Amino acid sequence: MAPLSVKRVLISESVDPCCKTILKENGIEVTEKQQMTKEELIAEIQNYDGLVVRSATKVTCDVINAGSNLKIIGRAGTGVDNVDVDAATKSGIIVMNTPSGNTISAAELTCALLMSLSRHIPQAVMSMKDGKWDRKKTIGYDPITPLEVSASWGVEQMSLEELWPQCDYITVHTPLMPSTTGLLNDASFAKCKKGVKVVNCARGGIIDEAALLRALESGQCGGAGLDVFVEEPPKDRALVNHPNVISCPHLGASTKEAQARCGRDIALQIVDMVTGKALVGAVNAQVLVSTFSPDSHQWIRLGESMGRVLKACTASKEPYSQVHVTSLGESLKKSSGFLSSAAVVGLLAEGPQKGPNLVNALPLAAETGITVQTDHKDSDEREVCVVEVSVNGSSFTTVGSVQAGVPVLLELNGSVFRQPVPLTGHLLFFKASNSTELLLSVTGVLAAAGVELQSFSASTASSGEQWYCMGISSLLGDIGALKSLAKEAAQLTV
Ligand SMILES: O=C(O)[C@H](O)COP(=O)(O)O
Secondary structure, eight states, X not given: OOOOOOXXXXXXXXXXXXXXXXHHHTTOEEEEOOSOOHHHHHHHGGGOXXXXXXXXXXXXXXHHHHOTTOOEEEESSSOOTTBOHHHHHHTTOEEEEOTTTTHHHHHHHHHHHXXXXXXXXXXXXXXXXXXXXXXXXXXXOOOOOOOOOXXXXXXXXXXXXXXXXGOSEEEEOOOOOTTTTTSBOHHXXXXXXXXXXXXXXXXXXXXXXXXXXXXXXXXXXXXXXXXXXXXXXXXXOTTTTSTXXXXXXXXXXXXXXXXXXXXXXXXXXXXXXXXXXXXXXXXXXXXXXXXXXXXXXXXXXXXXXXXXXXXXXXXXXXXXXXXXXXXXXXXXXXXXXXXXXXXXXXXXTTSSXXXXXXXXXXXXXXHHTOEEEEEEEOOSSXXXXXXXEEETTEEEEEEEEEETTEEEEEEEXXXXXXXXXXXXXXXXXXXXXXXXXXXXXXXXXXXXXXXXXXXXXXXXXXXXXXXXXXXXXXXXXXXXXXXXXXXXXXXXXX
């Protein structure tokens, strides 16, 4: 992938200072502004092409839409539920997290809460501070029964149904998403051992808060350690104030070590991305991961150019219903993903959709009603990319490759070019029967418009209507004259 240019980054939360230092050392201008209101962030965000956040900044669709120059949202931490990832993807913005920076600190707090729950340490501390010497409440200790060791990780894997009735303690460590929202609910609490203790240092909502309160009240749940809440800070204090709940204000990652790691990781990941070295931590742009090799750059250009050629030659027939991209050749095995996105970018370029790029190509295609199909075929003979579009009931195909580092077109809808057509500059395509008169007429049209003919590629077929391609010095102002000479004609700049 051609390196993304990121020049100005806004850090909207307390992120370790090393983040700013690393970004600045790499030529990126950094502004730190904390505790901005949503309105302030919306007004400000257009001035930046990068945004670095923790979990308090709500990067909503409104913020993303206001960020007309935004290219990357860096999350100095793990959870990206405060970022509207779908909206970012549609706008072609990379969302990147630091998947391992604060894991150890969150695990430490989980263990601390487990121990505190078991031994009622916070309650004992409070009662000591109240001047009491109450030894009765700290004597009922149940030993923690560790889960059995599984074959691979030392933990026996069980279904949740099997797991619930066996646990003395349940800790959750998942992102918040539809499948994990309310993972512990009335039904699952009912299957648990009476008095089960639960810890949530992951995200509020994985344990259903209303169900947890009911389970605490009935004694079905014997205690909860909560570092996170559905609403932060929680306005409803019922859980926080419950005698069997110990809670913290989302401190799982708040250690010097975790913050230094996350601040450093997100800055280095952004720098690696803008310098084209690597893409690490992107949560919405998997297709880009394999584009960080120099070899891939020309293939991406090829895919996009083929999409543009298809669009130019079929524009009058729109709408498109399907794009089918096939890569051939061992070395393109991992390329079919980005080739299809690149072809869609070319096909949608200059259309009504906002800024198609490799991040948003597939969602934009889906939104436009285009199905994208990707295939790979092994071939010892050649490395080529075939892009076929279904447009208004018929199909139109291009075949291209990269030769000597240059993207070239080999075939256009059945016409095989004698010489590969370099996909660069201004190109004129037309379909006609092979005739000297026609070619003279076309060059006459070019000359009359002051356009120089720079290259000419004809089909290998000697009879029937075939596609021709001309490299020209500039686009014709009007190709009406050409359209009256040839069956079809199109021009474009790639
Ligand atoms: O998702 C995370 O990384 C943790 O919940 C930490 O969030 P924070 O960076 O806002 O402390």
